[in-house]
Amino acid sequence: MQSPTRLIAAxxxxxxxxxxxxxxxxxxxxxxxxxxxxxxxxHTAPTTATTAxxxxxxxxxxxxxxxDHEDATRGFIATDKPLEIPRKGGGLVWNRPAYDFIQGPAPxxxxxxxxxxxxxxxxxxxxxxxxxxxQVRGYDLANMTLIDGKTGWILVDPLGSTETARAALALARRxxxxxxxxxxxxxxSHVDHFGGILGVVTREDIESGxxxxxxPKGFLHEATxxxxxxxxxxxxxxxxxxxxxxxxxxxxxxxxxLGKEPGLGQLTILPPTRNVDHxxxxxxxxxxxxxxxxxxxxxxxxxxxFFLPKQGALCAAELATHNLHNLYTLRGAKVRxxxxxxxxxxxxxxxxxxDTQVVFASHHWPTFGHERTVAxxxxxxxxxxxxxxxxxxxxxxxxxxxxxxxxxTLPASLAKHFGNRGYxxxxxxxxxxxxxWYFGWYDSNPAHLDPLPPVAAARHYxxxxxxxxxxxxxxxxxxxxxxxxxxxxxxxHLVFAEPxxxxxxxxxxxxxxxxxYQAESGPWRDEYLTGAYELRHSPPPAGGPTVLAGxxxxxxxxxxxxxxxxxxxxxNGPKAEGRHFVMNLVFTDLGETHVVELENSVLxxxxxxxxxxxxxxxxxxxxxxxxxxxxxxxxxxxVFSDDLAVEGSRTALLRFFLLLDPAAENFPxxxx
Numbered sequence: 170m171q172s173p174t175r176l177i178a179a180x181x182x183x184x185x186x187x188x189x190x191x192x193x194x195x196x197x198x199x200x201x202x203x204x205x206x207x208x209x210x211x212h213t214a215p216t217t218a219t220t221a222x223x224x225x226x227x228x229x230x231x232x233x234x235x236x237d238h239e240d241a242t243r244g245f246i247a248t249d250k251p252l253e254i255p256r257k258g259g260g261l262v263w264n265r266p267a268y269d270f271i272q273g274p275a276p277x278x279x280x281x282x283x284x285x286x287x288x289x290x291x292x293x294x295x296x297x298x299x300x301x302x303x304q305v306r307g308y309d310l311a312n313m314t315l316i317d318g319k320t321g322w323i324l325v326d327p328l329g330s331t332e333t334a335r336a337a338l339a340l341a342r343r344x345x346x347x348x349x350x351x352x353x354x355x356x357x358s359h360v361d362h363f364g365g366i367l368g369v370v371t372r373e374d375i376e377s378g379x380x381x382x383x384x385p386k387g388f389l390h391e392a393t394x395x396x397x398x399x400x401x402x403x404x405x406x407x408x409x410x411x412x413x414x415x416x417x418x419x420x421x422x423x424x425x426x427l428g429k430e431p432g433l434g435q436l437t438i439l440p441p442t443r444n445v446d447h448x449x450x451x452x453x454x455x456x457x458x459x460x461x462x463x464x465x466x467x468x469x470x471x472x473x474x475f476f477l478p479k480q481g482a483l484c485a486a487e488l489a490t491h492n493l494h495n496l497y498t499l500r501g502a503k504v505r506x507x508x509x510x511x512x513x514x515x516x517x518x519x520x521x522x523x524d525t526q527v528v529f530a531s532h533h534w535p536t537f538g539h540e541r542t543v544a545x546x547x548x549x550x551x552x553x554x555x556x557x558x559x560x561x562x563x564x565x566x567x568x569x570x571x572x573x574x575x576x577x578t579l580p581a582s583l584a585k586h587f588g589n590r591g592y593x594x595x596x597x598x599x600x601x602x603x604x605x606w607y608f609g610w611y612d613s614n615p616a617h618l619d620p621l622p623p624v625a626a627a628r629h630y631x632x633x634x635x636x637x638x639x640x641x642x643x644x645x646x647x648x649x650x651x652x653x654x655x656x657x658x659x660x661x662h663l664v665f666a667e668p669x670x671x672x673x674x675x676x677x678x679x680x681x682x683x684x685x686y687q688a689e690s691g692p693w694r695d696e697y698l699t700g701a702y703e704l705r706h707s708p709p710p711a712g713g714p715t716v717l718a719g720x721x722x723x724x725x726x727x728x729x730x731x732x733x734x735x736x737x738x739x740x741n742g743p744k745a746e747g748r749h750f751v752m753n754l755v756f757t758d759l760g761e762t763h764v765v766e767l768e769n770s771v772l773x774x775x776x777x778x779x780x781x782x783x784x785x786x787x788x789x790x791x792x793x794x795x796x797x798x799x800x801x802x803x804x805x806x807x808v809f810s811d812d813l814a815v816e817g818s819r820t821a822l823l824r825f826f827l828l829l830d831p832a833a834e835n836f837p838x839x840x841x
Contacts, residue, residue, distance in 0.1 A: 170555055176213065179657060181223075187220060188516070196644075197707065198668055198669050198671065198674070198840070199669065199671040200524075200671060200705075201671050201674050201675040201678060202349075202671065202672075202675055204277045204675070204679065207299050207401070208416070208418065208420045208421075208770065209416065209419065210415070210416050210420075210702055210705075210706075211678070211701070211702070211705040211706070211830070212278075212376075212420040212421065212682050212698065212701060212702075213678075213679050213682050214277075214278075215276075215277040215278045215682075215683065215686050216558070216651065216683055217651075218650075218651025218653075218683070219277070219278075219651070219683045219686050219687055220277050221651075222651070222687050223277075223280055223281065223686070223687060226280065226687070226689065227280070228281070228436045229282045229585075230281075230282055230585070230587075231585075232281055232282065232285055234402060234587075235684050237289055237491065237534070238289065240534050240535060240536060240537060241289050241292050241533075241534035243295040243296070243534075243535075243537065244298060244303075245292075245294055245295075245296050246294065246295040246296060246297060246303075246344050246345075247294055247295050247340065247343075247344050248293050248294030248295065248307075248340070249294075249336070249340060250418025250684045251265070251266045252265035252266065252293055252307070252308070252331055252334045252430070253265065253266065254308070254332050254434075255281040255332070256434060257332075257435070262330055262332040262333060262432050262433060262434035263308060263309065263333050263336070263432045263434075264331070264437060265291075265293055265307065265429070267417040268287070268291050268417055268423070268424070268429060269283065270417075270418065270419060271287050271288055271291055271423055271424070272288065272291075274365060275337050276419040276838060277686070278419050278420045278686045279419060279423055279686060279694075280686070280687060280688060280689045280694075282427065282587075282590060282592075282689050283423070283424075283592060283688070283689050283690070283691060283694065284423065285587075286424070286426060286491075286492065286587070286592045286662050286691075287423045287426075287429075287534075287691070288424075289491075289534070289704070289746065290307070290424050290428055290429055290533075291294075291307070291312070291424075291429070292306070292307060292534075293308065293680045294306065294307065294340070294342050295341055295345075298314075298527060298529050298535050299480040299482050299526070299527050300480060301316060301317035301479070301480060302314065302315070302316050302317070302477070302480060302482055302527075302529070303315045303337075303341060303345065304424060304529065304535075305337035305340060306340060306533075306534065307428075307429070308328065308333050308336055308337040308340075308432075309328040309329050309330065309333040309334075309337070309361060309365070309428070309431075309432040310329060310425065310427065310428040310429065310430060310432065310532070310533055311326055311328055311361040311362050311428065311531050311532055312326065312330060312529075312530070312532060313325070313326055313327060313328050313334065313337045313338070313341075313365075314326060314484070314529065315341055316477070317348075317457075318351050318352070318454065318455025318456050318457050319455050319457075320349070320351055320455055320456075321348045321349035321350060321455060322341075322348050322349070322350055322455075323350075323351060323352040323353070323354065323454045323455055323457060324338075324350050324352070324354070324369060325354045325356065325531075326354070326356055326362040326368045326531050327353065327362075327363065327364075327365040327366045327368065328361065328362075328364065328365040328368075328432070328636070329360055329361035329362070329363075329364040329365060329431060329432050329434070329436070330364050330365050330368070330432050330433070330434025330435050330436055331365050331366075331367050331368030331434060331435040331436075331437055332365075332368065332432070332434040332435060333365055333368070333434060334364075334366070334368035334369050335368035335369065335447060337366070338350075338368070338369050339367075341564065350369055350370055350374075350380060350456070351380060351455040351708050352380060352381045352382075352383065352421065352454040352455055353366065353369070353370060353375075353380060353381075353382045353383070354382075354384070354454075354473075354475075355382070355383070355384040355385075355388060356385075356472060356473055356474075356484070356486040356487070356531050357385065357388075357468065357469035357471060357472035357473070357486055357487060357531075357581065358385075358387075358391035358392040358395070358469050358470060358472070359392075359473050359487075359580055360392070360431075360436060360723075361431055361432075362487075362531055363384075363392060363438055364434075364436040364437060364438070364723075365434075365437065366382075366437050366438060366439050367435075367437035367439070367722060368435075368437070368492065370439075372439060375439045375440075375442060376439075377507070378442060381442050381443050381454065381761075382439060382440075382441045382442045382443065382686070383442075383443045383444075383445060383452065383461075384441035384443075384444065384445070384471075384473070385444070385445050385446070385463060385465065385471040385472055385473040386444045386445065386446035386463065386471060387465070387470070387471040388441055388444075388466070389438075389441065389473055389726060390441050391469070391470040391471050392723075392725040393438070393723060393726050393731065394727070394731055395470075395475075395502070395726075396733050397727060397731050397732070397734070398731075398734055398738055399423060399501065399737050399824060400735070400832070401545055401832035401833060401834045401836075402501060403500055403501050403502075403836055404834055405835065405836060405838070406499065406500045406501050407500040408699065408709075408741050409499070409695065409699045409700070409838065410498070410500045410692045410695060410696060411425055411430055411431060411500075411692070411693075411695060412430075412501040412695030412698065412699055413699075414699060414702055414703075414709065415695060415698055415702060416501070417464045420682070420686075420698075421698060422695055422698070423690040423691070423694070424691050424693060425593065425695070425822045426492050426592030426593035426690060426691035426692065427490065427492060427494075427532050427533075427592070427593045427691070428532055428533075434574050435722075436720045436722065436723055437722035438722050438723050438726050438728065439560065439722075439726075445461040445463050446463055447463050448461070448462040448464075448516070449461065449462065449520065449719070450462075450463065450834060451819045457477070457479070457691060458477070458478055458479065459475050459476075460475060460476045460477075460478065460520075460521075461473050461474070461475045462474040462475065462476075462513065462516065462517060462520075464486070464488060466505070466506050466509055467488055467505065467509055467510040467513055468486070468487040468488055468494060468505060468510065469487065470503070472486055472487070472488070472542065473486060474486050474488060474513070474517060474719070476517075476520070476521045476524075476525075478524065478689035480526065480527065481524050481525055481526035481527065481539075481839070482525075482527045482528075482529065483517060483521055483525050483528045483529075483542070483546075484524065484529055484530065484531075485514075485517070485528055485529070485530045485531075485546075485549075486512055486530065486531050487530065487531045487532060488510060488514055488530075488549070489530055489546060490530050490532045490533050490547040490588075490593075490774050491532075491533040491534065491587065491588045492533075492587075492588065492589075492590060492591070492592035492593045492594070493552060493590060493591045493592070493593065493594045493595065493596070493599070494588055494593055494594045495593060495598075495599070495601065495602075496510075496553070496556070496594060496598075496599040496602035496603060496606075496796055497592035497594075497598055497601065497602035497605070498594075499692050499693075499696060500597070504602045504605050504606045504782035505602070506601070506606065507554070507556060507557035507597065507602075507603055507606070508553075508557050510553045511550050511553040511554035511557065512551075513652050514546055514549055514550035515550050517546065518547065518550065522542075522543050522546065525539060525542045525543065525546075526538065526539055526542065528542045528545060528546065528572075537663045539614075545588060547590065548582075548583055548588060550818045551583060552579065552583050552589045553782035555579060555580070555583065556577070556579075556596060556599050556600055556603060557603050558601040559600075560573055560577065560600045560604055561603065561607065562598055564607070564608065565578070566605055567606075567611075568734065569604075569612040569614070570600070570601045570604040570605070570612060571601075572595040573599045573600050573601070573604060574596075574598070575597075575599050577596055577600045578596065579596060581758025582695055590689060591689055591690050591691060592689065592690060592691055593691060594687075594690070594692065595690050595693065600748055605837075623841065624665050624841050626664070626665075627661070627662040627663070627664075627665035627666040628665075628666045630662040630666070631662055631663055631666040631667070633831075634659075637663055637666070637667050637670060637673070640659055640660070640662065640663045640673075641660075641670075641672060641673055641676065642643075644656050644659040644660050644663070644673075644676055644680075645676060646676075647659065648676060648679065648680060651683075653682070653683045653684050653687075656676070656677070657679040657680050657681065657684065657769035660673050660677035660680065661677065661839075663677075664704070664839070664840060664841075665679055665840070665841045668840050668841055674704040674840070675704070675705070675707070677701075677839075678700075678701040678702075678704040679701075681697040681701035681704070682697070682698065682701050683700065684697045684702065685697030685698040700838070700839045702838050703837075703840075704839050704840070707837075707840075708835045708836070708837050708838070709835045710835065712823065721795070721799060724746060724795050724798055724799070725795060729754070729756065729759070729761060729763055729776075729791075729794075730763065730774065731809065732798075733754075733763060733765060733772075733774040736765075736772065736774075736829065737771070737772035737773075737774070739829045739830050739831070739832070740770070740771075740772045740773075740828055740830075741828050741829070741830050742770040743770070744827075744828050745767060745770040745828045746770050747766055748770075748824075748825075748839065749766075749767060750765075750766070750767040750784055750821060750824075750825045751764065751765070751766045751767075751780055751782060751783040751784050752764070752765045752766075752783055752784060752785050752786070752787065752822070752825070753765075753779040753780060753785070753786040753787070753788050754789075755779060755786060755787065755788040755789070756789065756790065756791050756794065757788055757789065757790055758791050758792070759791050760791045761776060762776065762777065762778060762779050763775065763776050763777075764776075764777055764779065764780050764783070767825065767828075782816050783815035783817060784817055784821040784822070784825075785815065785816065785818055785819070785821055785822045786815075786816040786817055787813070787814070787815055787816075788813070788814040788816070789812055789813045789814070790812045792808060792812070793812035793813055823824045
């Protein structure tokens with residue numbers, strides 16, 4: 170039996186998604202045979218069918234159009250060579266030279282359109298956008314923007330980690346002068362736009378009010394809550410979406426469409442001191458006039474855009490970038506409102522279009538010139554509304570999500586422009602997102618109301634098709650015909666029915682290779698190729714980097730109640746049946762008491778006065794609580810710490826903690 174303090178730590182570690190379940194002791198499946206011509210990770214050579222498919226997909230696209238390259242290199246000042254940003258303790262947070270292979274014509278293992286996009290995303294350094302506006306691009310997934318004020322810089326989006334933010338600011342100061350930061354703007358609540366804040370300012374700068382920190386209303390809640398409740402699943406799925414396990418190579422990860430990849434460094438956050446909560450909202454920052462737009466429930470739950478009248482410059486945040494964005498992100502998140510997204514861009518055109526001379530964003534490169542910026546914004550506005558309206562038209566005619574996704578294509582006036590291509594989001598999965606927004610997961614076909622789960626269904630399918638050998642034979646014939654989507658459907662059933670079959674996993678991996686090579690979307694490519702990799706090599710082992718690694722600053726800003734929500738989501742309901750338990754959690758330095766109660770196999774919590782009928786009372790400091798979450802407090806220190814006291818029934822406490830399941834971050838995806 171573990172000590173109560175050890176299990177207290179286990180409880181909160183689980184609720185914060187730190188614990189990882191080890192393997193279940195099953196024998197590992199036999200290895201997949203390495204195919205002739207495979208690369209170091211096992212990815213096979215592109216087939217003639219893939220070569221033909223890529224030629225057909227890109228026919229008519231002006232891949233040699235120089236306009237984007239001219240825009241992406243315009244105003245270039247300098248960069249760091251080599252652009253390698255180290256991580257404290259070893260390794261690199263950012264490794265731009267890893268992508269040096271992306272040059273010249275596309276290899277047969279990459280979609281030429283995506284290859285072109287990633288050549289543009291390879292461009293990095295400090296650029297002048299307009300007089301008094303500069304950007305550092307290619308130092309993280311997002312951009313850092315610096316706007317000249319009367320006495321220093323207004324910094325927009327300090328990237329995703331302290332390391333990359335510090336390096337980007339150092340480049341700007343080296344080339345433009347050692348100007349102080351006089352204000353900071355967070356455009357929205359995604360981590361790649363705020364995580365580097367303590368790399369460019371100090372906590373005292375913000376908390377003292379010396380440097381105003383501007384963000385959209387609700388920023389702190391959304392930024393600190395998105396990944397807590399669903400953290401393990403989101404983190405696992407993000408590894409597929411961003412290709413974290415893939416080599417940077419012509420047959421591996423080449424970029425994410427929106428940028429190269431997320432920089433995985435030290436993540437920090439600070440509470441904003443000024444909110445944007447309506448449109449238009451004017452604000453003076455270091456003598457510069459900003460006109461803000463409040464654009465929530467669009468690309469992020471809370472977001473802002475702004476216009477700079479002096480330069481005629483519109484910051485589109487992440488509502489207008491040089492690709493089709495996600496209405497649904499493959500890592501898993503709430504579906505986004507396509508109609509509202511389009512409406513905000515239309516509002517920006519109405520308010521500022523006549524005066525706009527340049528549009529810059531939180532990703533990619535700017536668009537220059539009045540006529541070109543207006544045309545660009547109209548296309549961005551219309552691509553989301555077209556997908557929205559046409560999905561509803563087809564749904565109202567009785568079409569289901571898969572049927573809509575299969576037939577919906579953009580009109581030529583939108584599709585021929587690279588800024589609307591599906592390098593990040595796709596028409597296919599965005600159409601399904603619109604359907605989900607209005608109708609949810611059910612398409613009203615009773616056969617889909619209560620279908621068998623994957624393993625049970627797979628066994629029936631394989632049996633109905635004549636057994637595993639017959640399925641494999643059919644799949645091989647389909648592979649030879651280049652019907653890789655059908656191969657994936659067939660062999661997914663066989664792998665889930667008979668996961669020990671190395672021949673099935675191997676052929677399915679080959680099909681995923683080809684689908685990945687054909688994908689125009691960076692995330693789709695990474696999804697397929699990561700699936701292929703794990704069919705050959707298995708999921709990552711337990712004990713690697715956790716969801717919370719490098720996130721101490723973020724944890725400090727998360728309300729205690731959010732962790733208790735996450736704890737409730739770890740409760741094993743069947744095991745808890747018939748149990749009743751009450752616990753007081755007293756945070757001595759916060760002046761907060763949270764009462765946790767288990768009844769009806771549900772865990773409730775409220776911030777209220779301690780209950781006299783509680784089974785147990787825990788008294789601790791918030792700092793001790795955070796150290797437990799991060800695993801920074803050793804068992805001996807927990808047992809003897811003055812920061813923790815346990816009053817009441819330790820037996821009841823132990824029984825309660827044993828009802829909480831730990832998180833399984835590295836659960837299998839392409840195998841049962």
